[in-house]
Amino acid sequence: xxxxxxxxxxxxxxxxxxxxxxxxxxxxxxxxxxxxxxxxxxxxxxxxxxxxxxxxxxxxxxxxxxxxxxxxxxxxxxxxxxxxxxxxxxxxxxxxxxxxxxxxxxxxxxxxxxxxxxxxxxxxxxxxxxxxxxxxxxxxxxxxxxxxxxxxxxxxxxxxxxxxxxxxxxxxxxxxxxxxxxxxxxxxxxxxxxxxxxxxxxxxxxxxxxxxxxxxxxxxxxxxxxxxxxxxxxxxxxxxxxxxxxxxxxxxxxxxxxxxxxxxxxxxxxxxxxxxxxxxxxxxxxxxxxxxxxxxxxxxxxxxxxxxxxxxxxxxxxxxxxxxxxxxxxxxxxxxxxxxxxxxxxxxxxxxxxxx
Amino acid sequence: xxxxxxxxxxxxxxxxxxxxxxxxxxxxxxxxxxxxxxxxxxxxxxxxxxxxxxxxxxxxxxxxxxxxxxxxxxxxxxxxxxxxxxxxxxxxxxxxxxxxxxxxxxxxxxxxxxxxxxxxxxxxxxxxxxxxxxxxxxxxxxxxxxxxxxxxxxxxxxxxxxxxxxxxxxxxxxxxxxxxxxxxxxxxxxxxxxxxxxxxxxxxxxxxxxxxxxxxxxxxxxxxxxxxxxxxxxxxxxxxxxxxxxxxxxxxxxxxxxxxxx
Ligand SMILES: Nc1ncnc2c1ncn2[C@@H]1O[C@H](COP(=O)(O)OP(=O)(O)OP(=O)(O)O)[C@@H](O)[C@H]1O
Ligand SMILES: [Mg+2]
Numbered sequence: 001x002x003x004x005x006x007x008x009x010x011x012x013x014x015x016x017x018x019x020x021x022x023x024x025x026x027x028x029x030x031x032x033x034x035x036x037x038x039x040x041x042x043x044x045x046x047x048x049x050x051x052x053x054x055x056x057x058x059x060x061x062x063x064x065x066x067x068x069x070x071x072x073x074x075x076x077x078x079x080x081x082x083x084x085x086x087x088x089x090x091x092x093x094x095x096x097x098x099x100x101x102x103x104x105x106x107x108x109x110x111x112x113x114x115x116x117x118x119x120x121x122x123x124x125x126x127x128x129x130x131x132x133x134x135x136x137x138x139x140x141x142x143x144x145x146x147x148x149x150x151x152x153x154x155x156x157x158x159x160x161x162x163x164x165x166x167x168x169x170x171x172x173x174x175x176x177x178x179x180x181x182x183x184x185x186x187x188x189x190x191x192x193x194x195x196x197x198x199x200x201x202x203x204x205x206x207x208x209x210x211x212x213x214x215x216x217x218x219x220x221x222x223x224x225x226x227x228x229x230x231x232x233x234x235x236x237x238x239x240x241x242x243x244x245x246x247x248x249x250x251x252x253x254x255x256x257x258x259x260x261x262x263x264x265x266x267x268x269x270x271x272x273x274x275x276x277x278x279x280x281x282x283x284x285x286x287x288x289x290x291x292x293x294x295x296x297x298x299x300x301x302x303x304x305x306x307x308x309x310x311x312x313x314x315x316x317x318x319x320x321x322x323x324x325x326x327x328x329x330x331x332x333x334x335x336x337x338x339x340x341x342x343x344x345x346x347x348x349x350x351x352x353x354x355x356x
Numbered sequence: 357x358x359x360x361x362x363x364x365x366x367x368x369x370x371x372x373x374x375x376x377x378x379x380x381x382x383x384x385x386x387x388x389x390x391x392x393x394x395x396x397x398x399x400x401x402x403x404x405x406x407x408x409x410x411x412x413x414x415x416x417x418x419x420x421x422x423x424x425x426x427x428x429x430x431x432x433x434x435x436x437x438x439x440x441x442x443x444x445x446x447x448x449x450x451x452x453x454x455x456x457x458x459x460x461x462x463x464x465x466x467x468x469x470x471x472x473x474x475x476x477x478x479x480x481x482x483x484x485x486x487x488x489x490x491x492x493x494x495x496x497x498x499x500x501x502x503x504x505x506x507x508x509x510x511x512x513x514x515x516x517x518x519x520x521x522x523x524x525x526x527x528x529x530x531x532x533x534x535x536x537x538x539x540x541x542x543x544x545x546x547x548x549x550x551x552x553x554x555x556x557x558x559x560x561x562x563x564x565x566x567x568x569x570x571x572x573x574x575x576x577x578x579x580x581x582x583x584x585x586x587x588x589x590x591x592x593x594x595x596x597x598x599x600x601x602x603x604x605x606x607x608x609x610x611x612x613x614x615x616x617x618x
Pocket of ligand 2: 044158
């Protein structure tokens with residue numbers, strides 16, 4: 001059985017249903033991210049795991065124990081907040097030791113644990129400082145140490161890096177991950193930054209409007225999004241409208257040009273309209289030959305992004321973006337030119353549900 | 357340019373005259389006890405009066421008790437309203453303002469009716485019980501100031517997230533209140549406390565009608581029967597009040613500086 005089990009969790013605020021049928025099983029030591037747009041219910045779900053919010057229905061089990069009805073202070077769950085939430089009246093050491101002091105541990109043990117934690121977050125010299133004397137990044141690291149000091153069963157982080165600037169965010173991201181690996185602590189990490197989720201997680205839960213859209217490894221989520229929402233939220237996918245021309249032969253047509261789609265055509269009938277996704281980096285202007293899809297179109301727009309040049313090619317109704325590396329010896333193609341784009345059969349992702 | 361500066365200065369001068377002239381007059385008068393020369397005789401007599409010492413000590417004790425009860429009542433209430441019942445805030449704010457609207461004499465007559473010696477809770481039956489009643493009425497009188505001070509203090513900290521952080525670390529309600537909330541509104545409670553002190557020291561109506569030996573009735577007694585001592589007492593009362601205001605400023609500034617370096 002999984003270490004953290006969430007079963008059929010729901011939450012409604014009055015008539016507003018915020019989380020619906022949420023199912024998740026997290027293994028011990030796993031790092032799982034909740035990824036989704038603002039207002040999709042990530043925080044609410046996390047707060048139900050922490051015990052700050054009572055679910056309208058469903059159960060939460062940690063290590064085999066049903067904690068659904070327990071108060072937050074009985075759950076032994078560590079929480080890190082976006083706003084750090086350090087106690088302003090306490091020093092760094094007192095903040096980190098707070099949980100142990102509440103649990104009435106002996107002073108010597110608290111001292112040793114605080115020191116260990118401060119070494120873990122690489123701030124061993126700041127024990128005597130007050131929160132207002134620390135930078136945002138330092139405060140968040142102290143908050144992490146404070147949450148970990150009580151040896152929680154599960155660590156919950158709600159957008160812990162979104163109040164920090166970009167550079168510290170990347171550094172701290174790696175640090176949180178390395179601390180998490182070192183301690184082997186089961187972790188849920190809420191973010192709306194896909195790069196953060198992709199780079200840190202063992203698995204990602206993509207959420208939309210209170211529902212789980214897809215659960216999978218970063219590799220799966222990025223390369224094989226199952227729904228149109230996941231495809232458009234993670235990365236910069238091209239979404240095209242296609243008609244299934246021959247379900248058996250796995251053939252579909254985009255603006256009348258036929259291509260082969262290896263994945264996701266099971267259970268469709270010929271003549272159906274489906275949404276199809278293509279990654280910009282999978283599409284090429286050059287033709288390596290062999291078994292590939294080929295589509296003819298017109299270059300509509302060329303944008304220079306530094307190391308990458310993004311080119312937009314229009315067919316009729318549909319258009320796609322593709323990326324080529326910048327080559328100083330070669331000027332980018334002109335808009336208006338007729339081109340053929342190519343991509344592998346495997347790169348065509350037929351998404352679930354009718355095309356809108 | 358010159359003319360536009362004249363107006364504010366004029367206002368300041370008029371204001372200063374309005375406040376300072378009576379004060380200086382009172383002070384000057386209080387020094388005139390000895391014929392033909394200035395002396396501090398009136399102050400010596402007042403400060404040496406055993407009744408002054410007794411009433412002042414009594415009122416100080418009551419003020420401290422009022423502050424304690426007031427803080428223990430107001431901080432958890434204001435905290436709870438902010439945390440769980442933000443919709444009730446206007447209602448509670450209105451209730452805490454009532455003591456400013458209802459005259460003290462009305463309140464005290466209400467108390468006498470409810471708690472007289474033949475009632476179910478005869479708080480006026482013994483001196484100690486009356487002291488208790490007086491303390492509670494002072495808490496009521498100080499409520500508008502205490503509540504506002506504490507509520508402002510709570511606004512400066514993120515009550516909800518701090519509470520949740522403490523909860524997830526295993527803390528229960530008493531720990532959260534006394535280790536997290538109280539220490540972080542200490543400055544606000546102190547400024548409320550000094551205002552409370554100033555109010556209690558000078559209060560007359562309630563102490564007089566409940567017949568307790570407080571400083572307010574003593575002031576009145578001296579004022580009615582002596583010439584120079586009342587002026588000396590007035591100046592002393594002013595100094596006490598101003599000292600309280602000064603202490604609010606000092607502590608308030610300390611808090612502001614801490615907030616600015618944040
Ligand atoms: N206490 C509450 N009462 C009523 N509605 C609420 C409450 N808390 C959250 N909601 C609503 O629930 C929905 C989900 O909120 P939630 O905070 O979980 O979103 P989120 O995914 O964390 O978004 P963000 O990325 O902006 O933090 C929102 O529409 C929000 O308005
Ligand atoms: Mg959120």
